[in-house]
Amino acid sequence: MPNSHPKIKVGVLGATGTVGQRFIQLLATHPYFVIHALGASSRSAGQEYAQVTKWKLATPIPVFVRRMIVQECKPDAEGFSECGVVFSGLDHDVAGDIEFAFRAAELIVFSNAKNYRRDPVVPLMVPLVNPHHLPVVRHQQTTLSPPTKKGYIVTNANCSTTGVVVPLAALEKAFGPLETVMVTTLQAISGAGYPGVSSLDIMDNVVPYIGSEEEKIEWETSKILGGVNDDGKGFDHHAHAPLKISANCNRVPVIDGHTACVSVKFRRETPPSLEDIRKAFADYTCEAQTLGVPSAPPQAIVVHDAPDRPQPRLDRDLHNGACVSVGRIRPCGVLDVKFVCLVDNVRLGAATSSIMNAEIAVERGYIV
Ligand SMILES: NC(=O)C1=CN([C@@H]2O[C@H](COP(=O)(O)OP(=O)(O)OC[C@H]3O[C@@H](n4cnc5c(N)ncnc54)[C@H](OP(=O)(O)O)[C@@H]3O)[C@@H](O)[C@H]2O)C=CC1
Ligand SMILES: N[C@@H](CC(=O)OP(=O)(O)O)C(=O)O
Structure with a gap:
């Protein structure tokens, strides 16, 4: 403009x-x-x-x-x-x-x-x-x-879907469709609005239930990762390669920043190397960036190499809360790869x- x-x-x-x-x-x-x-x-x-x-x-x-x-x-x-x-x-x-x-x-x-x-x-x-x-x-x-x-x-x-779907989009862009995604979230209390969760429920505690949250992550991801129908009148929900996705959602005593532990299986037979996956996250660029709109972060995904990152308190403010942080990229003994991601639930998440x-x-x- x-x-x-x-x-x-x-x-x-x-x-x-x-x-x-x-x-x-x-x-x-x-x-x-x-x-x-x-x-x-x-x-x-x-x-x-x-x-x-x-x-x-x-x-x-x-x-x-x-x-x-x-x-x-x-x-x-x-x-x-x-x-x-x-x-x-x-x-x-x-x-x-x-x-x-x-x-x-x-x-x-x-x-x-x-x-x-x-x-x-x-x-x-x-x-x-x-x-x-x-x-x-x-x-x-x-x-x-x-x-x-x-x-x-x-x-x-x-907000949790947003934090997960950005790294998944980076993987699909670089390596083709995914087959299976398992997600476990650790969600901040600000996600429940104000006054939200009572302090007596959340202090010294983890609440392993957030109403409808798991279904939202599971349903929304396919609509977002899918395309637009050929006639331009609706969405294909990733029908060419249906995505199996299962989520577990937990409320934790963090003020802002939803963390998710994600495991992924690719559709291709030979999974990419960890180094290529790291590069796919770090190199991921999107239309908001090419258009140069004011809120677009300089990096859509910030990759952390320290073994104990990302952390909500340390990493949620990166790029004014407009990016997703990813770290702990490592092999998964059940699916192909696992990693941790973090999104500011009230900024990029909302x-x-x-x-x-x-x-x-x-x-x-x-x-x-
Ligand atoms: N918090 C988060 O991390 C995220 C929230 N969302 C979604 O965003 C929305 C807002 O969430 P959040 O800000 O956390 O919620 P809050 O409870 O903090 O705020 C709710 C807002 O809705 C207004 N409101 C309530 N009832 C009415 C009414 N009858 N008519 C008009 N306005 C009304 C309130 O006004 P008043 O002060 O006058 O009561 C207040 O401004 C929700 O739909 C939520 O699911 C989405 C992603 C992340
Ligand atoms: N349920 C989310 C926040 C939220 O309001 O989600 P949604 O916009 O999908 O209703 C949380 O508690 O962290």
């Missing part, structure tokens, strides 16, 4: 929540976008943002946002109709109806919520993996009810992905 182009006004739905706060922090100085409207529940609506938000980030609330009046999440509430893009960090209990209404009112919605991820005409887009799914929004505009001229919805993936998806949409002419 040329520097002379005026910034695009954006709204944030769920602006007071964990993901909403990251949106505000990341958008406050954004070169393409300017925050114009904030929405949350009726508990917050009508009040100044700083009064109703339990701000949990280490940087202060941006000065111009502090006194903005939080609106109800309705497309006709003040400010939203002037927005070129609306980012959603809404609770999934309400995201379905609200995002539907914004799309129907001809607004472009980039959502973190799970509600539309499985819709056959909604792109489930991880910006470091599958921006080639974006053109399906044109089909969405004509077939999803109501038809729209401008409005559409793009979702990003579950707000950064939505913003980067929107940046890609700007560069490709889907937001004008």
Whole structure:
């Protein structure tokens, strides 16, 4: 986007929540976008943002946002109709109806919520993996009810899925389709929003259950790694080489950063060497980088060679939380190779992905 182009006004739905706060922090100085409207529940609506938000980030609330009046999440509430893009960090209990209404009112919605991820005409887009799914929004505009001229919805993936699918995409790009993936996650408490998991449940503990999380990783991965159908009207879900994937998800006492231990079997008969796998991770580049969008990290995957990395506390801030860290690449006695990966669940796992998806949409002419 040329520097002379005026910034695009954006709204944030769920602006007071964990993901909403990251949106505000990341958008406050954004070169393409300017925050114009904030929405949350009726508990917050009508009040100044700083009064109703339990701000949990280490940087202060941006000065111009502090006194903005939080609106109800309705497309006709003040400010939203002037927005070129609306980012959603809404609770999934309400995201379905609200995002539907914004799309129907001809607004472009980039959502973190799970509600539309499985819709056959909604792109489930991880910006470091599958921006080639974006053109399906044109089909969405004509077939999803109501038809729209401008409005559409793009979702990003579950935060754990995002951290795993980037290294898997790098392996598929270099070595062809994968056959089997086993994933065990160690997920941060911020993944459950605020106030989230009670301290009495998580301190000195591991909780081996996160509702629906395993099914999300297993289902979303194939949609993301798959292509677009030949007619451009939907997604092939990796049907040419169905992926067997099994996930185990655990909540651990970490504030930010989801770790995943991943084992992989390739479809090709002779697996690549560990050295070639390391190189495939380190060399992986994606469209967000070639387009040069502002949130794209200089390295999509940072490979760590120290035997005890990546670690959430040490590595989640790399490239402003916009990359995936990978380490401990080693042979697997059951499948072919195993490794550990780490993603910042609230940045690349949530707000950064939505913003980067929107940046890609700007560069490709889907937001004008
Ligand atoms: N946290 C994470 O790591 C990730 C979260 N997500 C997804 O992002 C979304 C937001 O998550 P998170 O920020 O953690 O959740 P939070 O619980 O921290 O925030 C929820 C937000 O939704 C708003 N909200 C709740 N009820 C209503 C309502 N009836 N009408 C309008 N707004 C409402 C809240 O406003 P109010 O303050 O007024 O109640 C708040 O702004 C969820 O769908 C989640 O699944 C996705 C990836 C990662
Ligand atoms: N369930 C994730 C966060 C989340 O909200 O996921 P989703 O966007 O898929 O509902 C976690 O607890 O870490």
